[in-house]
Amino acid sequence: MTNIAPYVEVVGPSSDANTTIVVKAPRLFDGTGKFYENGASIWIEGSEIKAIYGTESPAPLRGAQVLEFEDGCILPGLMDSHVHLIYGTADRMSGPRSYDDVNDLDSDALMLLRTVRNGYRHALRSGVTTMRDAGSRNRITFDLKEGISAGLYRGFPTLHACGRSITITGGHFHFCHEEADGEEECRKAVRTLVKEGADFIKIMGSGGGTYVTDNRRPSFDVDELKMIVNETHRHGKFCTVHCIATQSIENALDAGVDCIEHYEFVEMDYKRRLDPRIGERMIEQNVFLSPTIQTGYRGLEKMRKLAEERSLTQAEQEQLTFLEWKQEGQVYITGKLYEMGATKFLMGTDAIGEFGDYGIGLKLMVDGGLSNEAALFAATRNTAEALNIMDKAGTLEVGKDADITVVDGNPMKEIEAVQRVTQVIKAGYPLPMEGLGLFPHNPGAAVVTRRPLPKNPQVIKNP
Ligand SMILES: [Zn+2]
Known part of the structure; x- marks a missing residue:
């Protein structure tokens, strides 16, 4: 299906700088539980939502800019609960432009440009x-936040940053440079990050994709986790924990975390088994669940295509088996938790490979058994709640920021519609959608030669 360009109508000359924008479409999902199916419009003034109408919409005011989408659905601006903005460099776990390689080669400045x-x-x-x-x-992400706050860009997404994730010495993402061991270092790490501007605290609760870490084992012990959680809460902030290992999920629950990432339930024998007792605790303790369900999806797709074209090498076959195991586990576990009564899912891409693939995750959630509405809540209001920004975003309501995404089709019937984005409005500003061409996806490697600094620089005076 092709993108439908908005029908833009400016009704008469604009009388003031704060032009009203009226967005019209046959459908509107407002994130509060209301779904308009027979025509709706949303009125924006400045950066705020001024009014929302169903079929009874009045005629646009003189001077209003009207954006009409023939087969569109108006959604609250979509939210990604889990990104790593410094990457977007490839889709491989090893070799050139894998993230270990990127960490070794790229400067902070290049990474900042990529964000x-x-x-x-x-x-x-x-x-x-x-x-x-x-x-x-x-x-890097603190510097990016500074740039955003300096007003250098228009229409850039709102950014919530933890800065560096806290990890044990040598743990997952140790290259961010926030290693902490023991309760006192954990306390210090939280205070340091809050001082630098962290919006929330991210903990690496088990090993992960980082070379030599073991994702079957927890990293911090419960006392260390409790220290981080309590210190974070004392600062009025939320914390979230990366948990691949089953034991790390239980530790995180013992420590009273607010949100769990991945929850892959990987055990010592590399089996993925949803432990129903832990699953029930996740629901009872009301934690947010950020499955990052689509990590590895693109790699899997590529490998399956390759397998159709030729026979795979043993290494490729192993990679394919790994990716299938991972994908199947993630879809199954999230679907099962939903069946058990979990509702607080968040939509996160864990975008390390590519930015712009967001809709795939919602499709996978629905494949796992979530209703289309539950998946759309994950993409909007649930994530806003987890970021503590429901006063401004997450739903379409009068007085909130005009953060709006228009997609082509009916995502309540066909979730893939979310992958057909036709217009984005950020705080009342309609983004120039053709601008996507300015930001190509590629491994983002610098080809300029960087001259190494001299080993033993000296100034020789009065020779
Ligand atoms: Zn991640």
Whole structure:
């Protein structure tokens, strides 16, 4: 299906700078539980939502800009609960431009430049208007936040950043440079990050994709986790924990975390088994669940295609088996938790490979058994609640920021419609959607030669 360009009508000359924008479409999902199916419009003034109408919509005011989408559905701006803006560099776990390779080669400055490309790609291609960055190196995402607050960009997604994720010495994402061991170092790490501007705290609760870490084992012990959680809460912030290992999920629940990432239930024998007792605790303790369900999906797709074209090498076959195991497990576990009564799912891409693939995750959630409405809640209001920004975003309501994503089709019937983004409006500003071409997806490797600094620089005076 092709994107339908909006029908733009300016009714008469604009009388003031605060032009009213009226967005019209046959459908509107407002995120509060209301779904309009017979025509709706949303009125924007400045950066705020002024009014929402169903079929009874009045005629646009003189001077209003009207954006009409013939087969569209108006959604609250989509939210990504889990990104790593410094990457977007490839889709491989090893070899050139894998993330270990990128960490070795790329400067903080190059990574910072990529965060801007990635943010705009995510907005223009996926309709994402809010992102939560779950771990970047040094000060990169804090610097990006500074740039956003300096007003350098228009239409850039709202960014919630943890800065660096906290990990044990040598743990997953240790290259971000926030290693902590023991309760006192954990306390210090939280305070340091809050001082630098962290919006939330991210903990690496088990090993992960980082070379030599073991994703079957928890990293921090429960006392360390409790220290981080309590210190974070004392600062009025939420914390979220990366948990691949089954034991790490239980530890996180013992410590009282607010949100769990991945929850892959990997055990010591590399089997994925949803432990129903832990699943029930996840629901009872009311934690947000961020499955990052689509990680590896693109790689799997590529490998399956390759398998149709030729026979795979043993290494490729192993990779295919791994990706299938991972995907199947993620879809099954999230579907099962939903069946058990979980509702607080968040939509996160864990975008390390590519930015702009957001809609795939919603499709996978629905494949797992979630209703289309439950998946759309994950993409909007649930994530806003987890970021503590429901006063401004997450639903379409009068007085909130005009963060709006228009997609082509009916996502309540066909969730793939979310992958057909036709217009994004960020705080009342309609993004120029053709601008996507300015932000290409590629491995993002610098080809300029960087001259190494001299080993033993000296100034010789008065020879
Ligand atoms: Zn991640």
